Amino acid sequence: xxxxxxxxxxxxxxxxxxxxxxxxxxxxxxxxxxxxxxxxxxxxxxxxxxxxxxxxxxxxxxxxxxxxxxxxxxx
Amino acid sequence: xxxxxxxxxxxxxxxxxxxxxxxxxxxxxxxxxxxxxxxxxxxxxxxxxxxxxxxxxxxxxxxxxxxxxxxxxxxxxxxxxxxxxxxxxxxxxxxxxxxxxxxxxxxxxxxxxxxxxxxxxxxxxxxxxxxxxxxxxxxxxxxxxxxxxxxxxxxxxxxxxxxxxxxxxxxxxxxxxxxxxxxxxxxxxxxxxxxxxxxxxxxxxxxxxxxxxxxxxxxxxxxxxxxxxxxxxxxxxxxxxxxxxxxxxxxxxxxxxxxxxxxxxxxxxxxxxxxxxxxxxxxxxxxxxxxxxxxxxxxxxxxxxxxxxxxxxxxxxxxxxxxxxxxxxxxxxxxxxxxxxxxxxxxxxxxxxxxxxxxxxxxxxxxxxxxxxxxxxxxxxxxxxxxxxxxxxxxxxxxxxxxxxxxxxxxxxxxxxxxxxxxxxxxxxxxxxxxxxxxxxxxxxxxxxxxxxxxxxxxxxxxxxxxxxxxxxxxxxxxxxxxxxxxxxxxxxxxxxxxxxxx
Numbered sequence: 001x002x003x004x005x006x007x008x009x010x011x012x013x014x015x016x017x018x019x020x021x022x023x024x025x026x027x028x029x030x031x032x033x034x035x036x037x038x039x040x041x042x043x044x045x046x047x048x049x050x051x052x053x054x055x056x057x058x059x060x061x062x063x064x065x066x067x068x069x070x071x072x073x074x075x
Numbered sequence: 076x077x078x079x080x081x082x083x084x085x086x087x088x089x090x091x092x093x094x095x096x097x098x099x100x101x102x103x104x105x106x107x108x109x110x111x112x113x114x115x116x117x118x119x120x121x122x123x124x125x126x127x128x129x130x131x132x133x134x135x136x137x138x139x140x141x142x143x144x145x146x147x148x149x150x151x152x153x154x155x156x157x158x159x160x161x162x163x164x165x166x167x168x169x170x171x172x173x174x175x176x177x178x179x180x181x182x183x184x185x186x187x188x189x190x191x192x193x194x195x196x197x198x199x200x201x202x203x204x205x206x207x208x209x210x211x212x213x214x215x216x217x218x219x220x221x222x223x224x225x226x227x228x229x230x231x232x233x234x235x236x237x238x239x240x241x242x243x244x245x246x247x248x249x250x251x252x253x254x255x256x257x258x259x260x261x262x263x264x265x266x267x268x269x270x271x272x273x274x275x276x277x278x279x280x281x282x283x284x285x286x287x288x289x290x291x292x293x294x295x296x297x298x299x300x301x302x303x304x305x306x307x308x309x310x311x312x313x314x315x316x317x318x319x320x321x322x323x324x325x326x327x328x329x330x331x332x333x334x335x336x337x338x339x340x341x342x343x344x345x346x347x348x349x350x351x352x353x354x355x356x357x358x359x360x361x362x363x364x365x366x367x368x369x370x371x372x373x374x375x376x377x378x379x380x381x382x383x384x385x386x387x388x389x390x391x392x393x394x395x396x397x398x399x400x401x402x403x404x405x406x407x408x409x410x411x412x413x414x415x416x417x418x419x420x421x422x423x424x425x426x427x428x429x430x431x432x433x434x435x436x437x438x439x440x441x442x443x444x445x446x447x448x449x450x451x452x453x454x455x456x457x458x459x460x461x462x463x464x465x466x467x468x469x470x471x472x473x474x475x476x477x478x479x480x481x482x483x484x485x486x487x488x489x490x491x492x493x494x495x496x497x498x499x500x501x502x503x504x505x506x507x508x509x510x511x512x513x514x515x516x517x518x519x520x521x522x523x524x525x526x527x528x529x530x531x532x533x534x535x536x537x538x539x540x541x542x543x544x545x546x547x548x549x550x551x552x553x554x555x556x557x558x559x560x561x562x563x564x565x566x567x568x569x570x571x572x573x574x575x576x577x578x
Contacts, residue, residue: 032394032434039378051369052214 001066007040008062017062024056034059041065047072079269081108085233086262086330094254098228101251101331105233112196119169119195120231123162127205128226130158131212131219138215155213159206166202169194174415197237199412201230203362208244210366217245225252234327238320238575240338240358247333255332264538265329270556272322276573277564278520280315283308285508291476291486298489300498301507306490309472310465311521313574314343317356320573341528346460348429348467359412363405371401391438399431406430413475418483422474429467516563 008017011033015023023029029037037059038049047069058068085104089097110117133154141147173189180187208229212219220226228251229244290297290305297305318339328335342355352360371377377397385393403424410423444451470487477483498504505511530537541549 032398035372035398036381036394038373039381042373042375042378049373050214051365051373052211052216054369 001062003044004041004062004065004069007037007044008065011036011040021061023061024059029059037065041069045069045073082327082330089255089331090257094256097255097331098225098251101232102224102228105228105231105236108233109196109231109236113193116193116195119165119198120201122165123198123202123205124227124230125223126158126161127209127230128220128223130154130161131209131226132221134209134212135219151213155209158209162202162206162209166198168192169198171411171415200239200241201236203359203412204241205230207241207362207366211244220244220248232328232333234324235335238317238324238573239356240321240324240336241362242335242358246336250333258332260542261332262330265326267538267541267553267556268326268329269323270326270553270560272319272324272326273560273564274520274556275315275319275322275524277560278315279517279524280312280319281564282509282513282517282520283311283315285513286504287312287476289507291478291482294477294482294486294489298492299494300496301503302486302490303494304498304504305507306469306472306476309476310343310469311517313472313475314339315524316574318342320575341532343465343468344461344528344532345464345468346457347433347464348426349433351464351468352426352430359409363409367408368401368405371404372398377401392435395434395437399434402430402434403427416479418474418477418480421480421483422471425471425474520563 005017008015012029015028017023020026020028024034034054038054041047042049049068049072053068053072058064081104085100088104089100092100106117109120134151137147137150137154141150169192172192176187176189179185211217220229225248229242229247232242232247232251235242286305286308290301291309294302321338325335325337336358338357340354340357342351345351345354377400380400381394381397384396387393388396404427406423406427407420408423409426410419410421413419413422443449449456473483473487474480477486504514509517527537541552
């Protein structure tokens with residue numbers, strides 16, 4: 001989870017990633033940020049994120065990102 | 076008219092038989108519809124249906140039977156590639172081999188004979204729809220359909236077979252197979268939408284098409300304002316033809332209780348080229364996004380490339396460059412999708428490059444707003460953006476409609492030669508095949524279309540608003556629409572076929 005917060009902080013600083021629940025819904029992250037996050041997550045956790053996973057509900061908070069990563073690590 | 080009778084016959088059978096057989100009626104009528112266009116063409120439709128059905132089921136069985144993660148992934152990938160090669164291979168062979176041969180011939184001074192294939196109707200649409208399904212099964216978005224006949228209906232559903240919209244299995248399947256009871260309001264809505272589509276097609280598109288055909292067909296004879304006017308006419312023709320065609324398609328589907336994806340959302344009110352592609356031929360755009368843009372952007376080499384560009388150009392610009400590159404690739408594919416010709420490749424590149432530039436220059440843009448104190452939320456600026464986008468879109472039409480890439484550049488040059496607004500008033504536009512009366516009808520029709528678009532853009536559902544009106548008012552509106560078709564829709568270009576059915 002800390003790793004995810006680091007990645008998010010690196011991509012866009014100055015956001016309260018720990019508590020924010022609407023990263024997509026509140027237009028905090030744009031499409032460029034999402035693609036950057038995907039690239040970083042794939043490298044950091046050795047997972048493969050497919051377009052099916054690119055839905056707002058997976059990217060709205062650090063927690064939902066972490067849930068997605070865990071799911072893909074098990075797959 | 077024959078089509079209308081066909082639809083009514085299908086609807087009649089559809090609603091009198093037991094509801095659990097309804098989907099079979101749709102399948103039967105779809106195959107009758109396609110066979111009527113040429114019995115030999117059924118082979119290609121069956122080819123796509125069977126190969127896609129087979130490979131998708133195969134991927135499904137690997138998913139269940141193979142336990143080793145690595146092995147599962149690689150065999151699924153091999154089956155996917157087989158399915159894609161078979162289908163895009165067939166599409167490529169039929170659609171693009173002559174383009175390749177003629178370019179090869181002119182490059183190496185050879186004289187290989189061109190192949191004499193008839194391009195199966197709607198092949199680009201049903202191939203893309205089927206391949207989207209296959210890739211979705213590969214990604215595990217849903218399981219493969221087990222019943223080959225049910226799957227055949229997904230590929231061949233006759234309203235959308237010829238010109239889209241490009242559908243998605245997860246949104247369509249349950250609609251096809253659930254039971255539909257007769258609902259008068261829904262059928263009325265469907266018919267209403269069909270009539271509105273025919274209005275756009277017969278009153279607007281076919282009329283504007285007369286000028287387009289004359290000017291673009293004899294492009295060396297025309298220059299200045301006449302060319303600009305013809306391009307503008309093409310804006311009307313293409314929109315009326317394609318969006319009108321979609322209204323017919325969606326209306327027919329609605330009669331059967333099936334809601335297809337929308338393909339247009341007032342595209343000429345777009346504020347940027349990106350926005351335009353979110354509103355114009357929407358299902359092609361989302362197909363490209365899901366099955367080309369994301370796979371490229373999420374690929375390992377793009378990931379590496381993105382890290383590299385961030386290092387060289389900094390975080391801001393570096394993260395945009397890979398997306399810009401992916402967009403250019405996507406739009407080259409969009410260009411090729413339209414047809415095998417250099418002008419279509421240029422059409423795609425032009426759109427992709429504009430979007431890429433807009434992304435790259437966004438920070439400069441923001442800075443410029445601050446320096447010049449432009450309020451980018453103001454209505455005036457919104458209007459400027461709409462007009463700017465409309466101009467850029469019209470420039471793209473030169474590539475789309477000119478007879479060749481060379482002709483499109485020649486016509487762009489010609490537009491600036493002897494350009495004068497006097498052309499609009501001195502009567503020279505009346506020598507292009509349309510009488511003054513037709514220009515009046517066209518202007519009136521465009522005014523109606525514009526009014527409807529403005530109301531829709533404001534978020535008003537016109538049909539619901541109409542439903543609330545007294546029956547007399549409603550039927551007056553229908554009557555006006557229906558009467559306008561034979562009275563004003565008397566012009567037929569090239570047999571009155573739809574432009575996009577050729578793609």
